[in-house]
Amino acid sequence: MxxxxxxxxxxxxxxxxxxxxxxxxxxxxxxxxxxxxxxxxxxxxPEIMSRKMYRYQENKGTGAIEKIEDKAKPNNKRAxxxxxxxxxxxxxxxxxxxxxxxxxxxxxxxxxxxxxxxxxxxxxxxxxxxxxxxxxxxxxxxxxxxxxxxxxxxxxxxxxxxxxxxxxxxxxxxxxxxxxxxxxxxxxxxxxxxxxxxxxxxxxxxxxxxxxxxxxxxxxxxxxxxxxxxxxxxxxxxxxxxxxxxxxxxxxxxxxxxxxxxxxxxKFIKSLIDAYDKSRSNVANIFDEVSSTIFALKGYGGEDLGQFMRDLNYFRAISIDADESAGVEAINSSLDITALKEDFEALKKDIYDFGQGVDKNSDKLGNSPSGIALKFIYSGLDxxxxxxxxxxxxxxxxxxxxxxxxxxxTGKGSYFEKEIDITFNRDIAINESQAITDCQNSVGIISDETIMENHPWTKSVKEEKKRMEEQEKEREEREKTVTDMLSENGAPGLEGDDT
Structure with missing residues (x-):
């Protein structure tokens, strides 16, 4: 709009x-x-959380087939x-x-x-x-x-x-x-x-x-x-x-x-997430039902299939007509787990690909990916x-x-002519050991400040420079103190030595 x-x-x-x-x-x-x-x-x-399960049955008065919500049917909602x-x-x-x-x-x-x-x-x-x-x-x-x-x-x-x-x-x-x-x-x-x-x-x-x-x-x-x-x-x-x-x-x-x-x-992944949610929820529904077995009924004396399933689940038994041909035959069906797993993995890959994310469980990451590999893996997110x-x-x-x-x-001045440069510092995944080695190898080739900016342990360049200046100042003061002490005690080769 x-x-x-x-x-x-x-x-x-x-x-x-x-x-x-x-x-x-x-x-x-x-x-x-x-x-x-x-x-x-x-x-x-919403697509999976608002889902309802239905059954179709004949209206005995009109003969029309009606769609009715079935609250007894398993309805797993795996978001x-x-x-x-x-x-x-x-x-x-x-x-x-x-x-x-x-x-x-x-x-x-x-x-x-x-x-x-x-x-x-x-x-x-x-x-x-x-x-x-x-x-x-x-x-x-x-x-x-x-x-x-x-x-x-x-x-x-x-x-x-x-x-x-x-x-x-x-x-x-x-x-x-x-x-x-x-x-x-x-x-x-x-x-x-x-x-x-x-x-x-x-x-x-x-x-x-x-x-x-x-x-x-x-x-x-x-x-x-x-x-x-x-x-x-x-x-x-x-x-x-x-x-x-x-x-x-x-x-x-x-x-x-x-x-x-x-x-x-x-916008780019909604249909894929919905498909993943629905597929995983359907599999859970199948496991919750007795639907891994299909029953062939002959001479069943109940009113309908709904009564058959209720009797079977509750009494663990059913009644059949007194007929030689009457009986119940169980036909087992099985899920193709391999095909389902492949479908789940394909959907998951599509979600991360089209969502431009990084699947941290992906085999691509390995144990310790190099800097080039990490850049490739994070290219979509970048x-x-x-x-x-x-x-x-x-x-x-x-x-x-x-x-x-x-x-x-508030009377603190007019600054509309000032321009502020903004830099976002990304939390980039890196191979830390490699990055430190690269920093050491860059000494004398590029400025110390650039090396400091790219060192993985640096949180703030400004704060780090301040700490290094304080550290250098403390070192110089310690050296001066030692020099003064040696000079006062008449150390050889120093001013004040009577030797």
Missing amino acids: DILFDPNINRLSNMELCRLYMDEFIKSKERAMMLDGEAYYRVDN HGFMHVLIEDKVNYLLSKQYTLACKGADDYLKLVQDTIGKMFQEKRLMKLGVKSSNGGISWLHPYINEDGAFKTMIIPPEQGIPLWHDNDHEELDGFIYFYDLEMIEGKEQKTITRVELWLPDGVAYYISDSEGEGWDLKLDSERYLNAVSEDGEIIEHFVAGGTPNVWEKVPFIPFKNNDYELSDL LKCNRMENAFKEGLEQLFWFVNRYLEL
């Missing part, structure tokens, strides 16, 4: 706009995929966490290590930015954004200023946000609709209400709805307007800073895209991470704009 902010549609009131866009978004395939992505990540795979594993590997590979920010000749500015964003931004926000965007194709970060005047950020789930794009490339926002449900107690009853927020560059409007569906019975959320400053009674300021109402001058929602097409990782890395850099650049706006509003 591609929602652009059409000037012609904009002739509608803000409430009507929200109703129109929400009706379209709620029913869209894109939102359905967002919800499925979250469910598969949590291993609540497999491929989506969870693939996304955890991807997010940890790209985002778990501290990213590096650089701004030439502006260390003080960088410190202001990092202090404003907060130390826990990467662990609490960036990695969660990575998971959400992988599940839903896109995730949203909402910068805001709290009651204490501090800069904060909040993650908006993709299924709760409707971007009103200015362009087809989805690079600029004209508006954003954020909606979410709240459980409330009204009198003695518990009810669900929907809060709707329409964010524009020059302000925000707050609505509330008691009903869901086409039309959305929206009305102004009176609680939000108690202390607000509004010129038209509906659009109010974004925040209050230093006791003064103000606005960001941009829509304060930042997209963090999974890829250029804003597609969920589930390509997938490249798309996310580019999109996340754009997201961080937009975040820095809001940080600059905050610094300007």
Whole structure:
């Protein structure tokens, strides 16, 4: 679904706009995929978890064949966490290590930015954004200023946000609709209400709805307007800073895209995961049933096959007609385990191949793969991470704009002309012994700093350089102390020696 902010549609009131866009978004395939992505990540795979077993029987009144749910039939629901594993590997590979920010000749500015964003931004926000965007194709970060005047950020789930794009490339926002449900107690009853927020560059409007569906019975959320400053009674300021109402001058929602097409990782492997879940669950059902044996009935005196299976399972016996030809013959059937295993392995391989992940149980990894082999094995994951890395850099650049706006509003200076270079440090799998040997062999060929960056034990080049400088300083002080002691004691060959 591609929602652009059409000037012609904009002739509608803000409430009507929200109703129109929400009706379209709620029913869209894109939102359905967002919800499925979250469910598969949590291993609540809807395709298998919602499966029911049926039987067909004749309606004795009409003679028609009816499909009836059979709750007595085994219905194993084996949901497999491929989506969870693939996304955890991807997010940890790209985002778990501290990213590096650089701004030439502006260390003080960088410190202001990092202090404003907060130390826990990467662990609490960036990695969660990575998971959400992988599940839903896109995730949203909402910068805001709290009651204490501090800069904060909040993650908006993709299924709760409707971007009103200015362009087809989805690079600029004209508006954003954020909606979410709240459980409330009204009198003695518990009810669900929907809060709707329409964010524009020059302000925000707050609505509330008691009903869901086409039309959305929206009305102004009176609680939000108690202390607000509004010129038209509906659009109010974004925040209050230093006791003064103000606005960001941009829509304060930042997209963090999974890829250029804003597609969920589930899109590429959903049918394969569903096939794997269904196949494994069916095999479990077969093992749970007495269906490894087929019975040929002759002169069976029961009413139907259902009664036959109930009598057999409960009494371990059945009654047959008093006829010479009557009897029960068991015909054994067996599962082709080899064929099933081959099918499972083929599906599993396809899931990792098309999901661009790394199957850590694969024979390709071996005991100690070389650096070249590891690069080949991780090539698919690298390509997938490249798309996310580019999109996340754009997201961080937009975040820095809001940080600059905050610094300007709080009187800490104007830094909009500053450009920050962002480097994501991937948690690359390496052959550690080989990497250390390569570093030793590179001494004198490349700079010590480059060697330090590529050493597997280096967590932070800046911190490591600081430690080495301190270590060198301590060594020099020890040498100086020893020299001074020898000099005072008149050691041979040193100043002060009377020999």
